[in-house]
Amino acid sequence: DGGITQSPKYLFRKEGQNVTLSCEQNLNHDAMYWYRQDPGQGLRLIYYSQIVNDFQKGDIAEGYSVSREKKESFPLTVTSAQKNPTAFYLCASSPGLLETQYFGPGTRLLVL
Amino acid sequence: KNEVEQSPQNLTAQEGEFITINCSYSVGISALHWLQQHPGGGIVSLFMLSSGKKKHGRLIATINIQEKHSSLHITASHPRDSAVYICAVRSSTGNQFYFGTGTSLTVIP
Numbered sequence: 411d412g413g414i415t416q417s418p419k420y421l422f423r424k425e426g427q428n429v430t431l432s433c434e435q436n437l438n439h440d441a442m443y444w445y446r447q448d449p450g451q452g453l454r455l456i457y458y459s460q461i462v463n464d465f466q467k468g469d470i471a472e473g474y475s476v477s478r479e480k481k482e483s484f485p486l487t488v489t490s491a492q493k494n495p496t497a498f499y500l501c502a503s504s505p506g507l508l509e510t511q512y513f514g515p516g517t518r519l520l521v522l
Numbered sequence: 523k524n525e526v527e528q529s530p531q532n533l534t535a536q537e538g539e540f541i542t543i544n545c546s547y548s549v550g551i552s553a554l555h556w557l558q559q560h561p562g563g564g565i566v567s568l569f570m571l572s573s574g575k576k577k578h579g580r581l582i583a584t585i586n587i588q589e590k591h592s593s594l595h596i597t598a599s600h601p602r603d604s605a606v607y608i609c610a611v612r613s614s615t616g617n618q619f620y621f622g623t624g625t626s627l628t629v630i631p
Contacts, residue, residue, distance in 0.1 A: 452526065452608070452621030498563055508612050508619070510555070513565035
């Protein structure tokens with residue numbers, strides 16, 4: 411089946427550790443996105459990638475890093491520089507930039 | 523101030539009722555999206571609109587570009603419609619999406 415997968419569903423991290431969230435899509439989409447969702451706030455864009463080997467910062471990129479070495483994969487690393495990393499992280503993809511997005515199931519990150 | 527405002531924040535309805543969720547935005551847009559987020563977090567795109575009206579099953583979405591306003595209507599609501607409904611706009615300048623904070627809908631049998 412075509413779709414977007416994110417893993418793991420829940421992730422626990424100790425303070426000071428980096429952690430990488432996985433996002434894979436087999437929809438042959440060029441564009442991919444990472445969002446953060448906090449209670450009472452709308453989704454906020456962390457990073458996006460229009461095409462392989464290219465990515466751009468979103469509104470809240472500080473403390474995060476990404477790579478786009480393959481079309482189907484867009485992993486997000488939450489670094490120790492991110493001061494408030496506990497949140498729900500959503501990955502999405504679209505055929506082209508800013509077209510209708512398809513979302514993954516999300517990863518809940520909890521910092522202990 | 524958020525670029526996208528939704529109302530109401532929370533909505534409880536009896537099964538069968540007609541439901542309206544509103545979205546107002548303050549930026550120039552090229553498209554508006556309505557998304558549905560179920561408990562557990564998964565998000566599904568319901569509509570993408572740039573003008574007029576779209577219908578899919580019991581869901582109807584309208585947009586008034588001049589008034590910078592969109593509405594999502596659900597006819598004959600059902601408990602399975604219970605979810606958070608999110609309005610998002612694509613700005614007409616720059617590569618940017620703005621998201622509303624969502625409307626939490628609960629439909630009671």
